[in-house]
Amino acid sequence: MKDIYKHGGNIKEVAKKYNLKEEEIIDFSASINPLGLPTGIKKTILRNIKNIIHYPDPQYVDLKYSILEYLNTEREVLSASNQGKLTDKNILVGNGSSELIYLAVYAIKSKRSLLISPGFSEYERALHNVNSKINYLILNEEDEFNISANDIIDRINNTDIIFLCNPNNPTGRIMLKEDIVYLLEKLQDTSTILVLDEAFIDMADKYSLISMLPHDNLYILRSLTKFFSIPGLRLGYGIGSEKLIGEMENFKQPWSVNQFADLVGQKLFSDRGFIIKTNIIIEKERNYLFDGLSEIKSLKPYKSYTNFILVKINASISSIILQDRLAQRGILIRDCSNFRALNDSFIRVAVRNRNENKKLLKELRSILI
Amino acid sequence: MKDIYKHGGNIKEVAKKYNLKEEEIIDFSASINPLGLPTGIKKTILRNIKNIIHYPDPQYVDLKYSILEYLNTEREVLSASNQGKLTDKNILVGNGSSELIYLAVYAIKSKRSLLISPGFSEYERALHNVNSKINYLILNEEDEFNISANDIIDRINNTDIIFLCNPNNPTGRIMLKEDIVYLLEKLQDTSTILVLDEAFIDMADKYSLISMLPHDNLYILRSLTKFFSIPGLRLGYGIGSEKLIGEMENFKQPWSVNQFADLVGQKLFSDRGFIIKTNIIIEKERNYLFDGLSEIKSLKPYKSYTNFILVKINASISSIILQDRLAQRGILIRDCSNFRALNDSFIRVAVRNRNENKKLLKELRSILI
Numbered sequence: 001m002k003d004i005y006k007h008g009g010n011i012k013e014v015a016k017k018y019n020l021k022e023e024e025i026i027d028f029s030a031s032i033n034p035l036g037l038p039t040g041i042k043k044t045i046l047r048n049i050k051n052i053i054h055y056p057d058p059q060y061v062d063l064k065y066s067i068l069e070y071l072n073t074e075r076e077v078l079s080a081s082n083q084g085k086l087t088d089k090n091i092l093v094g095n096g097s098s099e100l101i102y103l104a105v106y107a108i109k110s111k112r113s114l115l116i117s118p119g120f121s122e123y124e125r126a127l128h129n130v131n132s133k134i135n136y137l138i139l140n141e142e143d144e145f146n147i148s149a150n151d152i153i154d155r156i157n158n159t160d161i162i163f164l165c166n167p168n169n170p171t172g173r174i175m176l177k178e179d180i181v182y183l184l185e186k187l188q189d190t191s192t193i194l195v196l197d198e199a200f201i202d203m204a205d206k207y208s209l210i211s212m213l214p215h216d217n218l219y220i221l222r223s224l225t226k227f228f229s230i231p232g233l234r235l236g237y238g239i240g241s242e243k244l245i246g247e248m249e250n251f252k253q254p255w256s257v258n259q260f261a262d263l264v265g266q267k268l269f270s271d272r273g274f275i276i277k278t279n280i281i282i283e284k285e286r287n288y289l290f291d292g293l294s295e296i297k298s299l300k301p302y303k304s305y306t307n308f309i310l311v312k313i314n315a316s317i318s319s320i321i322l323q324d325r326l327a328q329r330g331i332l333i334r335d336c337s338n339f340r341a342l343n344d345s346f347i348r349v350a351v352r353n354r355n356e357n358k359k360l361l362k363e364l365r366s367i368l369i
Numbered sequence: 370m371k372d373i374y375k376h377g378g379n380i381k382e383v384a385k386k387y388n389l390k391e392e393e394i395i396d397f398s399a400s401i402n403p404l405g406l407p408t409g410i411k412k413t414i415l416r417n418i419k420n421i422i423h424y425p426d427p428q429y430v431d432l433k434y435s436i437l438e439y440l441n442t443e444r445e446v447l448s449a450s451n452q453g454k455l456t457d458k459n460i461l462v463g464n465g466s467s468e469l470i471y472l473a474v475y476a477i478k479s480k481r482s483l484l485i486s487p488g489f490s491e492y493e494r495a496l497h498n499v500n501s502k503i504n505y506l507i508l509n510e511e512d513e514f515n516i517s518a519n520d521i522i523d524r525i526n527n528t529d530i531i532f533l534c535n536p537n538n539p540t541g542r543i544m545l546k547e548d549i550v551y552l553l554e555k556l557q558d559t560s561t562i563l564v565l566d567e568a569f570i571d572m573a574d575k576y577s578l579i580s581m582l583p584h585d586n587l588y589i590l591r592s593l594t595k596f597f598s599i600p601g602l603r604l605g606y607g608i609g610s611e612k613l614i615g616e617m618e619n620f621k622q623p624w625s626v627n628q629f630a631d632l633v634g635q636k637l638f639s640d641r642g643f644i645i646k647t648n649i650i651i652e653k654e655r656n657y658l659f660d661g662l663s664e665i666k667s668l669k670p671y672k673s674y675t676n677f678i679l680v681k682i683n684a685s686i687s688s689i690i691l692q693d694r695l696a697q698r699g700i701l702i703r704d705c706s707n708f709r710a711l712n713d714s715f716i717r718v719a720v721r722n723r724n725e726n727k728k729l730l731k732e733l734r735s736i737l738i
Binding site for chain 2: 009045106
């Protein structure tokens, strides 16, 4: 895999390289919920080991209905504009949101695309696979990496697909709902699809565009990986127009969501307690971590709307060296030097629990001050 | 999903349709090992629930080395022709062999392809996704659906990819090693890739072409789904030239093999006892089932080299009606009417344990005689 496509979260590789036990590593590089697994998951897995001798349901009917139920409640809260009800024909489930990104690119057969940089590298990787001509909107550091709807609109030039991650990864910045609605209005009467990656929206759900669906130009991606701490299980879903979802189903490999992900997925949404608790802890700990990072003179954290923080290093130490020094102490952060439009002055850290955040701050201070 | 791409093994759908409990259904439609799960799997899953909060290793290093160790032993037994050692650069792991089929088609960017009918429908589905021009070699019922190397060679006309399943699904027929070697010789100095799907070779491993690897024109697929009874976990692997595997890695989505599949996969190959026991029971029960089917006048089973049997119905009842009648009695078979080059006179049944095979034969007799 090319370096530009390398991700965080590879605990195994780091453990080997630094001669650590996997459980000794505190992982700030993947943005997983610090609460860990919701309580019901273990039981669901135990009960269903016997079921791995069967293929998963290739249509994932029950899983889709669980998602639908959750979405319709969410839409009511957000007072959906009655664009029509969502049905199972508007939903696609996938092996993490990665699969759903690739399916969009393959089904749309993208020829011209627009990416926002810095951004999640899998969009670019998928587009390269179909030889799409990529136009990049480079975000401005001076402007805190904010995304402007007009900047996107200026660059739509026969673009068939636009990827927009909100909150954006790795910046943590948010685009306001009205700005995205304005962008969508400009797309009307075109065939351009806005792929809105809401992988990190759970911690900022009032900014979700879910109430605008179904919409001919909008395809929303959701990941269950981060919020429910199940990156090892692989589960995400996409919501879009019947037409687009139908085309993607033609490209979808059967059974790509495994039996455990299917069954666990059906239980997750009903765990309201976990959802509320997560939102409380993330907000509190994000503030704590942000304040702590701000107090270190050579660091500049960017205000985040989700469970990770982009940080600029204003010192002579590079992100690569800083990552290495922290790894020696059992702390794994995301070196952002391989993100397009960033460089080796940037790192990304997940928001974790109080003790872990404290430890990160302490080690950062000892290295940087 | 179009009807032609529908598979067997959808227990859930059948349970709903016939108002049965899932555990009441005897599934002869998916060809899973009747021994069920190897004993160590449950323990591996239990021990690793805590690890689903981490992403799987995107390189799957440990898994690849387990596979390599197994393959090198197998190659020694088959006295590999010393074409050079296999390394981890020759191996790709995937979400079942399905993912590995799609990756081959995408990486080769197939323009002209050759399929053998009847055959596994996912080859065709993947090729349609890249608008490949498909040439079909239609097998002859009168010739017991045998595959001739010369028939394949006659049809290679700028073909960039040939799919060959050995033993073939759904016929259970085998192509001899020397015939495939002869075919490979004809491919030399061309860029044509022979995708040899050995998903069902474990029950007939002396016919494997594994000893011919690495080879520029050969890509072998293996599935762990059927032999180790883990279709719900999703795991397969592909072995080919460094060049081809490298190109496919570029197309591969990260983490498509989930954490459980990764970890369980590392344990499977060492369970020699399970492998030997399976081969004994399959051979014994296949003979029992074949003889029983032969004794029913209106049925003609085809000699099989793996754990399922293709059966022709020589009576006025269609495969669809027969499937329905059996499903009412809690028995699920594979109606083969949606296989290209077959029709509603064909069914496929898995080889199961003695009691289950007895029950199938009894119900077939009561319906057909």
